[in-house]
Amino acid sequence: MGSLIEAAALDELLRLLKPKYRIYAPVRLPGKGRFSDTDLIGYAEINRSRDIVFNERSYFSPKEILFPVNQTLFYFTESQWREPETDDREILVFLRSCDLEAVKRLDQALLHNGPYPDSYYQEARAKVKFVLMECQEEFEGCFCASMGTNESRDYAFSIRPENGAYLCDVREDLEELFGRLGKPREHEPAFVREHKNPVRLPDNPEAFSEHPFWREYSERCIACGRCNVVCPTCSCFSLQDIFYDDNPKVGERRRVWAGCQIDGFADLAGGHSYRRDKGERMRYKVLHKIYHFKEHFGVNLCVGCGRCDYACPEYISFSRCVNKLAELEDSTKAEANRKLGDTSAAVEVKKDVK
Amino acid sequence: MSLNTKKLAKNAWRVTKDRHLTCLRIRVPGGHLPAKFFPILQEIADRFGDGSVHLTTRQGFEIPGIALAATAEVNTLIAPLIRELEVDQGVQVPAPEEGYPAAGTRNVVACIGNRVCPQAVFDTTSLAYDIEKTIYPNNPHVKIAVTGCPNDCVKVHLHDIGIIGQVEPIYDPSRCIGCQACVKNCRQVSTGALRFHNFKVQRDAERCLGCGECVLKCPTGAWSRGGQYFRVVIMGRTGKKNPRLAAPFLEWADRETVLRICRNLYDYIDRHIDRTLAKEHVGYIVDRTGYPTFRDEVLRDVVLSPRAKVAGFFRPSGYLYDKSALAGQESHI
Numbered sequence A: 001m002g003s004l005i006e007a008a009a010l011d012e013l014l015r016l017l018k019p020k021y022r023i024y025a026p027v028r029l030p031g032k033g034r035f036s037d038t039d040l041i042g043y044a045e046i047n048r049s050r051d052i053v054f055n056e057r058s059y060f061s062p063k064e065i066l067f068p069v070n071q072t073l074f075y076f077t078e079s080q081w082r083e084p085e086t087d088d089r090e091i092l093v094f095l096r097s098c099d100l101e102a103v104k105r106l107d108q109a110l111l112h113n114g115p116y117p118d119s120y121y122q123e124a125r126a127k128v129k130f131v132l133m134e135c136q137e138e139f140e141g142c143f144c145a146s147m148g149t150n151e152s153r154d155y156a157f158s159i160r161p162e163n164g165a166y167l168c169d170v171r172e173d174l175e176e177l178f179g180r181l182g183k184p185r186e187h188e189p190a191f192v193r194e195h196k197n198p199v200r201l202p203d204n205p206e207a208f209s210e211h212p213f214w215r216e217y218s219e220r221c222i223a224c225g226r227c228n229v230v231c232p233t234c235s236c237f238s239l240q241d242i243f244y245d246d247n248p249k250v251g252e253r254r255r256v257w258a259g260c261q262i263d264g265f266a267d268l269a270g271g272h273s274y275r276r277d278k279g280e281r282m283r284y285k286v287l288h289k290i291y292h293f294k295e296h297f298g299v300n301l302c303v304g305c306g307r308c309d310y311a312c313p314e315y316i317s318f319s320r321c322v323n324k325l326a327e328l329e330d331s332t333k334a335e336a337n338r339k340l341g342d343t344s345a346a347v348e349v350k351k352d353v354k
Numbered sequence B: 001m002s003l004n005t006k007k008l009a010k011n012a013w014r015v016t017k018d019r020h021l022t023c024l025r026i027r028v029p030g031g032h033l034p035a036k037f038f039p040i041l042q043e044i045a046d047r048f049g050d051g052s053v054h055l056t057t058r059q060g061f062e063i064p065g066i067a068l069a070a071t072a073e074v075n076t077l078i079a080p081l082i083r084e085l086e087v088d089q090g091v092q093v094p095a096p097e098e099g100y101p102a103a104g105t106r107n108v109v110a111c112i113g114n115r116v117c118p119q120a121v122f123d124t125t126s127l128a129y130d131i132e133k134t135i136y137p138n139n140p141h142v143k144i145a146v147t148g149c150p151n152d153c154v155k156v157h158l159h160d161i162g163i164i165g166q167v168e169p170i171y172d173p174s175r176c177i178g179c180q181a182c183v184k185n186c187r188q189v190s191t192g193a194l195r196f197h198n199f200k201v202q203r204d205a206e207r208c209l210g211c212g213e214c215v216l217k218c219p220t221g222a223w224s225r226g227g228q229y230f231r232v233v234i235m236g237r238t239g240k241k242n243p244r245l246a247a248p249f250l251e252w253a254d255r256e257t258v259l260r261i262c263r264n265l266y267d268y269i270d271r272h273i274d275r276t277l278a279k280e281h282v283g284y285i286v287d288r289t290g291y292p293t294f295r296d297e298v299l300r301d302v303v304l305s306p307r308a309k310v311a312g313f314f315r316p317s318g319y320l321y322d323k324s325a326l327a328g329q330e331s332h333i
């Protein structure tokens, strides 16, 4: 059902949903940018439609709503433990197509990976509904269409600002509110179909695991981990047992985000560390995003949101890296063909993998 | 030839070694000059000067080789620059077409600040304008500089009043992933004010300089920027008697306080300057009155922010040009 809803009516709708829902959207956090006198676009609870930032990509992704940066798993004291209390309200998240597809990747990693689902994530996930923020055009460095994540339909309603009002495609009539507050209006959400810098995936990037290609990143990457923490699909975490200072018999176990570019990620008891080299970390991350995850779950992990490019202080472009791998594969195949003396063009260099 | 050199100097023209020539001094508050003024500088240098322009350490220009007779005409040429960089910023210049109204109080210099530099914790140029407006035009010889962070690229430590940006870092433990990038970096490049304990970061507020490095390094935004404050260092100088680096006066002072002490400084000078001398530089006045008098008079009517701290003593590092301290070459052998 298509609907046109005025800003005041949308505010009313949000107000009516508030007792039952925690409502999150990308907002402008003034002065909270990394550099002085700059703002941060991040996720927070909203009260009004005008809190929502439509014209910029959020720096951090909505992942933290379902999978918090820090999450207490349980509190313990001597022989007892208990899990923290949770908020009973449901959750409504305003997000874009790539981020909605990213939630499905988190589902794979946290619910369908091994015999037990992650119960903490599962509980939050069961409560959440999505509002699709339409992308009428791409942001700098997006490549969702290359990853097949540009068109996600698993939303309760979609939203697009239009002359001070909002155009929505309502799939799940939240308590019949749209019928009451909006006007019927045919609407089909737009999706981004083309990119300024599309990305082409290599067929078998693992063939280049030992290739000097990765050495460039050993020099350039500073292991800051921004690419991991801004990524909507990184789901790695570490466990921390905290014994409270004033009474070490009491404490809590937390899980916190971890990232494979950051020092310490591959450290083992006894001091050994895999992948000390930053180029190896880059390889590990890139292959996870565009190859290994797919081997396990049938879809690629990366959803092409472009955040890692934008966040990298060393201007390392993930998408450029993937394209370079594809080019490397092309030239390696062409070289092999030439060596075979096969000039009849019988062996075609595969270009499109999607 | 008859010439009132006092009036000439006050109008920002120099007495030079050539009896017939003078040199124009142009001030650029905050060191940021709209490029459209370059043609004016070029025209003055080509038509009236020797075709060259000297870049000064105080972020101004000197245009040498101008005939003393031409000062009035050149003054009218720089009026647009004075109007935009001074009058439009709120500086009281009675007659811009007659050139600068004073030169004793020097151009307020500033590093490039957060208009460009990622490390800067505030907009240095805008504070320089506010200070210029507070202290200029004025005759006492005072040098003030503004820098965006404790790197002090503009060398505020060589100024009478040096202003260094500070930001209060705010920590949100719920966003911290314990990567320790902030802890390691603070130890390496700043004060080592951070400690990692029980998987979280603790900041020693006494040690913290407010450089904002932790905010720059944190991947998750666990550190963010709180209020903007200023560290004020005083009475740094070069010169023939006793060159020295400025020493701390205030820390975590707010913008109001900074502007207020710049203004109060002039009352202090007026009260204590030795009028038997041709001019007396403020640093030597402080040497004479002692720091407590300076402190109390400059802080008069100032409402300090709750976070602000005032130095209990003043002990700048420097040296005297004491010839006997330098041994001859012979004793070296």
Ligand code: HEM
Pocket: A267, A268, A269, A270
């Ligand atoms: C009741 C017995 C044991 C329990 C409950 C236990 C539990 C654990 C846990 C919770 C971890 C950490 C997993 C993580 O960080 O994700 C771990 C890691 C490990 N455990 Fe055990 N463990 C037990 C016995 C053993 C024994 C007998 C050995 C060796 C002979 C062993 C060798 C290791 C090793 C090598 C690691 C990996 C260390 C690393 O990642 O740095 N564990 N164990």
Ligand code: HEM
Pocket: A267, A268
């Ligand atoms: C050359 C020999 C070995 C290598 C290279 C090796 C390597 C590893 C690696 C890479 C991990 C994962 C650590 C992590 O994800 O943090 C691991 C975990 C582990 N290894 Fe080994 N391992 C070796 C031998 C053994 C042996 C002999 C045992 C037991 C007798 C063992 C028991 C474990 C256990 C229990 C874990 C922890 C699993 C967990 O973290 O959930 N490993 N090992």
Ligand code: SF4
Pocket: A227, A230, A231, A232, A233, A234, A289, A301, A302, A303, A304, A305, A306, A307, A308, A309, A318
């Ligand atoms: S790898 Fe980069 S582009 Fe891909 S989903 Fe993560 S942040 Fe977005």
Ligand code: SF4
Pocket: A228, A233, A234, A235, A236, A258, A259, A260, A261, A284, A285, A288, A289
């Ligand atoms: S890219 Fe690295 S941090 Fe992200 S999910 Fe994969 S292994 Fe984990």
Ligand code: SF4
Pocket: A220, A221, A222, A223, A224, A225, A226, A227, A228, A261, A262, A311, A312, A313, A314, A315, A316
């Ligand atoms: S953001 Fe860039 S520099 Fe930082 S870890 Fe990722 S690739 Fe390396």
Ligand code: SF4
Pocket: B167, B169, B185, B186, B190, B191, B192, B193, B194, B203, B207, B208, B209, B210, B211, B212, B213, B214, B215
């Ligand atoms: S502001 Fe500077 S000195 Fe203070 S904790 Fe952060 S890095 Fe350290």
Ligand code: SF4
Pocket: B175, B176, B177, B178, B179, B180, B181, B182, B183, B201, B217, B218, B219, B220, B221, B222, B223
């Ligand atoms: S840099 Fe940020 S995430 Fe890392 S330890 Fe410091 S506060 Fe925590």
